[in-house]
Amino acid sequence: MSWMETFDTRVTPQQYIDAGVETIYMVGVSLGIGALLGIPIALILVIFRPDGLRPNRFIYSLTNLLVNIVRSLPFVILMVAIVPLTRLIAGTSIGTTAALVPLTIYIAPFIARLIEQALLEVDGGILEAAESMGATMWQTIRYFMLPEARASIILALTTSTVGLISATAMAGYIGGGGVGDLALSYGYQQFDTFTMLVTVIILIIVVQGIQSLGNWLARRARDA
Secondary structure, X not given: OOOHHXXXXXXXXXXXXXXXXXXXXXXXXXHHHHHXXXXXXHHHHHHXXXXXXXOOHHHHHHHHHHHHHHHOOOHHHHHHHOHHHHHHHHXXXXXXXXXXXXXXXXXXXXXXXXXXXXHHOOOHHHHHHHHHOOOOHHHHHHHHHHHHOHHHHHHHHHHHHHHHHHHHHHHHHHOOOOHHHHHHHHHHOOOOHHHHHHHHHHHXXXXXXXXXXXXXXXXXXXXX
């Protein structure tokens, strides 16, 4: 018996391809929607914080509390807790599309917090220069803060992407599909060592590639 025959190879190459497409779909859509939600939340946290551009304790405290509540929940618990909401939005609580709801809710405050930190790292002298030139609040954000924080924002989105890839594996518990689901359904539940090994290698390669690309883009942004 050869080395390869010692493993259960029931998973076909087409299944790996389909799982990869499902993972790309889940990560891409949830990251896009999460960014559309997370960036405005980050701006709210920066603008209305006590020492922000337009201090408003009520708005800041409420937004900060909501972000902290969602971020404090492990993804598996969040996924189960919002099943009624998932069913309301997606029409079902099972499947790849249904997994987009908890993935988006999970990643949006994560992106918000990372981008908030990136914006807060902008040198105060730049903001003073914007004020001295008579820039409005939105001009300060658009032409001073965002360009200066561009590299950090790229790294924030890179970190968010990697976090989403990890979360998609847990989405397999609701039939979300993806590479992580193969590892759970075959590698773990059916003791398919070969499938587990392949999925781990695929995930490592993908994460390393995304992180390297993010680092490269961030360096380009700093040098621009």
